Amino acid sequence: MDDLTPRQILDRLVSFPTVSTTSNLALVDWLEGWLTAKGARCFRHWNEDRQKAALIAHAGPWEPGAVVLSGHSDVVPVAGQPWTSDPWTVTERDGRLYGRGTCDMKGFVALAAWAVGRAARGGTRRPLQLALSYDEEIGCTGAPPMIAAMQGLVPKGSAAIIGEPSGMKIITGHKGGTGFHVHVKGYEVHSSLLPDGVSAVMEGARLIQWVNDENARLQAAAPSPLAATFHPPFTTLHIGQIHGGTANNITAADCRFSLEMRVIPDEDIEARAAAFAARAQALDAALKAKRPEAGVTLDRFFAVPALMPEPGGEAEALVRALTGDNATGVVSYGTEAGQFQEAGYSAAICGPGDIAQAHQPDEYLELSEFQAGQRLMENLLSSCA
Numbered sequence: 001m002d003d004l005t006p007r008q009i010l011d012r013l014v015s016f017p018t019v020s021t022t023s024n025l026a027l028v029d030w031l032e033g034w035l036t037a038k039g040a041r042c043f044r045h046w047n048e049d050r051q052k053a054a055l056i057a058h059a060g061p062w063e064p065g066a067v068v069l070s071g072h073s074d075v076v077p078v079a080g081q082p083w084t085s086d087p088w089t090v091t092e093r094d095g096r097l098y099g100r101g102t103c104d105m106k107g108f109v110a111l112a113a114w115a116v117g118r119a120a121r122g123g124t125r126r127p128l129q130l131a132l133s134y135d136e137e138i139g140c141t142g143a144p145p146m147i148a149a150m151q152g153l154v155p156k157g158s159a160a161i162i163g164e165p166s167g168m169k170i171i172t173g174h175k176g177g178t179g180f181h182v183h184v185k186g187y188e189v190h191s192s193l194l195p196d197g198v199s200a201v202m203e204g205a206r207l208i209q210w211v212n213d214e215n216a217r218l219q220a221a222a223p224s225p226l227a228a229t230f231h232p233p234f235t236t237l238h239i240g241q242i243h244g245g246t247a248n249n250i251t252a253a254d255c256r257f258s259l260e261m262r263v264i265p266d267e268d269i270e271a272r273a274a275a276f277a278a279r280a281q282a283l284d285a286a287l288k289a290k291r292p293e294a295g296v297t298l299d300r301f302f303a304v305p306a307l308m309p310e311p312g313g314e315a316e317a318l319v320r321a322l323t324g325d326n327a328t329g330v331v332s333y334g335t336e337a338g339q340f341q342e343a344g345y346s347a348a349i350c351g352p353g354d355i356a357q358a359h360q361p362d363e364y365l366e367l368s369e370f371q372a373g374q375r376l377m378e379n380l381l382s383s384c385a
């Protein structure tokens with residue numbers, strides 16, 4: 001099969017509109033075919049309805065200790081965004097590669113696939129693996145089953161580079177996260193009879209005030225040394241959406257809002273989640289005591305482990321050697337890196353592009369970043385040769 005350049009691979013990857021709500025199988029079919037032709041051993045891990053698959057590729061000796069290059073195949077939607085050119089065609093202008101996913105994160109995936117293809121064809125001393133997930137953009141839900149499946153499919157890798165856009169700088173830590181969809185159920189009466197009903201809106205506000213109080217408490221506390229490296233240097237709780245009520249003079253039957261928490265790595269995410277759940281449960285009991293129909297239900301819609309910095313860790317040392325970047329950096333958004341670390345890999349983040357470009361209309365990747373990414377891959381191939 002053709003010896004494609006990273007740019008040609010990127011063109012192909014971007015041409016598949018792999019928005020998280022749709023199948024990614026056309027992309028996986030193509031990439032699996034190309035990597036297999038190069039001599040890589042490829043495996044799929046299917047999702048439940050078999051509309052999506054993670055792709056795992058192994059190049060080099062069939063033994064543990066691979067460098068794992070990790071990316072996600074899905075992208076965020078383009079609907080309603082003003083795009084200057086077709087989002088599903090890579091368009092080069094002014095030294096930039098425009099297209100949905102060029103930055104987040106098909107640019108890195110193209111480079112990683114290119115490197116694995118080279119390693120498979122040319123032979124290598126240390127194995128290289130590509131781990132391409134789905135459903136990252138809807139809460140990093142695709143990586144955990146993929147990582148679990150990898151344990152039975154390929155020899156265990158040791159260092160994972162997660163290529164989220166970081167301007168080719170090394171990121172050694174990120175916050176963890178979790179979130180709840182909250183549904184407060186009230187009891188409708190005319191508002192003149194307020195004490196006979198339950199206003200879901202007004203009761204929901206009690207939970208929201210608890211969130212505000214928690215934020216104030218977390219912000220006021222002295223940060224741990226690790227927390228001090230983050231911006232902001234504390235765990236945050238945020239409610240981005242709220243819906244409820246039907247009329248000014250009816251106690252609201254329903255109030256729904258969503259809470260997300262971004263938690264410092266040395267804090268216990270489960271304890272934070274449990275604290276909120278306990279508060280919600282107390283309100284649920286209070287409401288049911290008034291009206292059995294009323295209450296609070298929680299739906300925990302995501303949970304992503306933090307990436308804990310590993311001073312002197314293998315992935316960090318590897319990325320430093322490959323990029324020459326000796327700074328340390330942490331970020332407040334979640335990635336699949338914490339999930340690899342939780343599964344026993346040394347993990348660090350380094351990828352081309354600026355995270356500010358992710359999810360934007362006219363998303364682009366600077367050509368210079370893509371080229372820097374290719375240099376990282378060339379250095380990696382040399383170090384594994």
Ligand SMILES: [Zn+2]
Nearest residue numbers: 072104105164
């Ligand atoms: Zn991403």
